[in-house]
Amino acid sequence: MKRLKKMFIAVEEQIRIVCPHSKLYATWCRGCRAETEMVTFAEAADIICTDVDKVVEQTAGGAVHLGVRREALLVCLKSLLQINQARSC
Numbered sequence: 001m002k003r004l005k006k007m008f009i010a011v012e013e014q015i016r017i018v019c020p021h022s023k024l025y026a027t028w029c030r031g032c033r034a035e036t037e038m039v040t041f042a043e044a045a046d047i048i049c050t051d052v053d054k055v056v057e058q059t060a061g062g063a064v065h066l067g068v069r070r071e072a073l074l075v076c077l078k079s080l081l082q083i084n085q086a087r088s089c
Contacts (some may be wrong), residue, residue: 031065
């Protein structure tokens with residue numbers, strides 16, 4: 001008699017956004033408490049297909065995290081995508 005074996009496979013999906021015109025900065029995010037990739041406000045707006053004012057509004061409300069580097073004030077890509085996951089271009 002054959003014995004049946006049950007096997008469960010867990011799959012973790014990771015999406016990486018690659019934009020030829022975007023420059024990603026690896027910076028510590030206080031909100032995420034981890035090193036994350038960050039982009040400028042203009043690039044963040046392009047990624048979620050909106051205008052910069054909407055990104056500013058989301059960061060002012062605390063939903064999207066900020067990072068600071070000498071070059072610019074940056075937006076946490078991880079929190080930006082989590083908040084705007086339903087939005088598409």
